[in-house]
Amino acid sequence: MPVLSSPDIDAIVLSLKVALTATLLSLPFGFLYAYLMTFFKFRAKVLLEVLVNLPLTLPPVVMGYLLLVALGKNGPLAPLLEPLGVRLIFTWKAAVLASALVGFPLLVRSIRLAMESIDGRLVQAARTLGAGSVDTLLTVILPLSRTGIVAGSSLMFARSMGEFGATIIVAGNIPGITRTIPLAIYDYAGSPGGEQAALLLCAVAVALSVLVLLVHESLTRKLTRRQ
Amino acid sequence: MELSMAVAKNFGGAFDLRTDFTVTGEQVGVFGVSGSGKSTLVGLLAGLIEPDHGEIVLDGDCLFSSGRGINVPPQERRVAIVFQDSCLFPHLSVESNLLFGYRRCPTRHRQIDVKALVSVLKLDGLLDRGVNRLSGGEKQRVALGRAILSNPRLLLMDESLSALDDALKLQIIHYLKRASEKFRIPYLFISHSLLEIRLLTDQVLTMGGGRVLGQTTPEQLARERMGQSQVGYINLLQVEKLRKMGGLYVYRWGMEELFVSAGDDGPMAVFELSSRDIILFTRHPEAVSARNLLKCTVMDTFPSGNKVGVELRCGHETLIAEVVVQAADDLAIQARHEVYAVIKASSFRRLS
Numbered sequence: 285m286p287v288l289s290s291p292d293i294d295a296i297v298l299s300l301k302v303a304l305t306a307t308l309l310s311l312p313f314g315f316l317y318a319y320l321m322t323f324f325k326f327r328a329k330v331l332l333e334v335l336v337n338l339p340l341t342l343p344p345v346v347m348g349y350l351l352l353v354a355l356g357k358n359g360p361l362a363p364l365l366e367p368l369g370v371r372l373i374f375t376w377k378a379a380v381l382a383s384a385l386v387g388f389p390l391l392v393r394s395i396r397l398a399m400e401s402i403d404g405r406l407v408q409a410a411r412t413l414g415a416g417s418v419d420t421l422l423t424v425i426l427p428l429s430r431t432g433i434v435a436g437s438s439l440m441f442a443r444s445m446g447e448f449g450a451t452i453i454v455a456g457n458i459p460g461i462t463r464t465i466p467l468a469i470y471d472y473a474g475s476p477g478g479e480q481a482a483l484l485l486c487a488v489a490v491a492l493s494v495l496v497l498l499v500h501e502s503l504t505r506k507l508t509r510r511q
Numbered sequence: 512m513e514l515s516m517a518v519a520k521n522f523g524g525a526f527d528l529r530t531d532f533t534v535t536g537e538q539v540g541v542f543g544v545s546g547s548g549k550s551t552l553v554g555l556l557a558g559l560i561e562p563d564h565g566e567i568v569l570d571g572d573c574l575f576s577s578g579r580g581i582n583v584p585p586q587e588r589r590v591a592i593v594f595q596d597s598c599l600f601p602h603l604s605v606e607s608n609l610l611f612g613y614r615r616c617p618t619r620h621r622q623i624d625v626k627a628l629v630s631v632l633k634l635d636g637l638l639d640r641g642v643n644r645l646s647g648g649e650k651q652r653v654a655l656g657r658a659i660l661s662n663p664r665l666l667l668m669d670e671s672l673s674a675l676d677d678a679l680k681l682q683i684i685h686y687l688k689r690a691s692e693k694f695r696i697p698y699l700f701i702s703h704s705l706l707e708i709r710l711l712t713d714q715v716l717t718m719g720g721g722r723v724l725g726q727t728t729p730e731q732l733a734r735e736r737m738g739q740s741q742v743g744y745i746n747l748l749q750v751e752k753l754r755k756m757g758g759l760y761v762y763r764w765g766m767e768e769l770f771v772s773a774g775d776d777g778p779m780a781v782f783e784l785s786s787r788d789i790i791l792f793t794r795h796p797e798a799v800s801a802r803n804l805l806k807c808t809v810m811d812t813f814p815s816g817n818k819v820g821v822e823l824r825c826g827h828e829t830l831i832a833e834v835v836v837q838a839a840d841d842l843a844i845q846a847r848h849e850v851y852a853v854i855k856a857s858s859f860r861r862l863s
Binding site: 406409413416427428430455500 | 592
């Protein structure tokens with residue numbers, strides 16, 4: 285009976301931590317972005333749309349490299365981060381950032397689908413009943429987007445668990461610090477005699493994915509029934 | 512309620528709305544076919560659509576003025592809408608729906624007692640329910656209650672009855688009239704149904720092609736439209752049941768008795784009778800198969816399209832019949848003449 289080694293457990297815990305943080309951090313932004321895109325018309329809409337969806341089609345490695353350049357010592361974001369004493373590169377926070385960027389379009393897509401299905405007259409009714417736009421956003425649009433929020437979050441969480449290309453470049457592959465499940469599997473696959481350990485981690489990844497999908501499915505069903 | 516709207520709104524050349532009217536009254540109708548601009552008018556008034564330019568003034572308060580740079584946001588206008596298909600918040604219970612506007616209404620404007628309204632609209636048993644478990648009529652009653660509880664100074668009924676069948680329509684009409692009178696809330700009733708307009712309003716703006724075509728009374732509008740309408744002028748007869756005779760029901764209408772085939776056992780009823788289903792005789796017809804023969808006095812005649820409308824007085828009640836121009840000439844129908852109106856028992860259509 286194969287058992288998980290201590291570094292493997294570290295990798296699993298780290299993966300969960302990165303995916304959860306990335307999802308929770310992205311949620312408010314994803315919600316606001318979906319709201320903007322669904323309910324407003326503005327000039328730079330197409331440009332913003334392309335930028336946000338770019339990680340869906342761009343090779344993750346390219347994303348990672350661009351992040352590395354941007355956050356690096358002489359990168360354009362360095363003057364912003366340095367005075368705050370924030371160092372992101374080669375820490376687990378960089379892995380969170382990479383996951384957040386790559387998973388964001390998936391999160392937004394589901395929330396937008398939910399928002400677009402809200403009858404516009406419900407929003408109008410709320411306004412004429414005395415609710416301002418923020419009030420309407422929180423008491424009508426938010427609760428009616430629940431299904432999309434749950435669906436998007438779980439998809440993004442699953443995607444973050446599997447993030448590899450961007451993470452390995454911007455966060456590196458440091459055991460115990462930035463080595464997530466996919467990176468650990470990559471290590472095992474490259475070293476002789478690592479098949480057993482690699483397969484075991486694969487099994488864990490499959491189990492976690494199935495679990496996330498099951499939770500996603502049951503929550504969505506519950507919400508549709510309530511609605 | 513006094514409302515004046517002098518606004519213009521252009522939708523990229525596809526449709527443009529231009530209005531310039533002032534209307535005073537508590538129960539005002541807006542009548543027009545679909546596409547005439549009624550819903551745009553509602554949107555402009557509620558603040559959901561911004562006019563290109565112009566001015567909207569309600570009870571002395573300016574809601575919009577392009578000249579003075581005023582555009583009161585919808586949540587501050589206190590103009591509530593009841594939509595065609597209720598538009599209740601699906602994630603809230605009936606009670607939370609009802610209180611949505613009430614909770615947001617500043618205390619100084621809160622004049623309507625929640626309990627009183629719930630009892631007027633008979634919503635007592637529904638409060639804890641989810642809105643998806645309500646019937647169509649119940650939903651519309653909740654929507655009406657929700658709008659009234661927001662303590663609006665004007666209620667906009669935007670085709671609010673169009674999706675309901677006749678019986679429910681009459682029920683909601685009854686509730687709307689009661690609530691509007693009890694809580695003194697004026698309403699603007701928007702509809703393409705002349706019947707609804709006649710039952711609910713005392714004056715009416717007619718719309719067509721994005722313009723307000725005129726301001727008249729529902730009765731006048733019904734007479735004007737008689738000639739072109741498919742169904743003629745619809746007389747509304749309020750009757751009281753007397754007895755059942757063979758296959759027919761006998762009702763009292765004013766001082767007359769009417770024989771009706773489509774009756775039922777209710778003590779009171781409202782029947783529709785088209786002006787086309789009334790045949791006029793200048794002398795007493797000795798034998799007719801129709802069951803109703805009423806002796807009437809001609810009060811007035813009016814032209815409507817290629818028809819002539821004849822206003823008849825039977826006892827204290829009024830009936831509108833129509834004849835073609837040639838028939839009016841042949842029979843020499845004139846005011847103060849006596850005529851006999853013949854109506855088949857099967858011509859009456861029950862409303863309630």
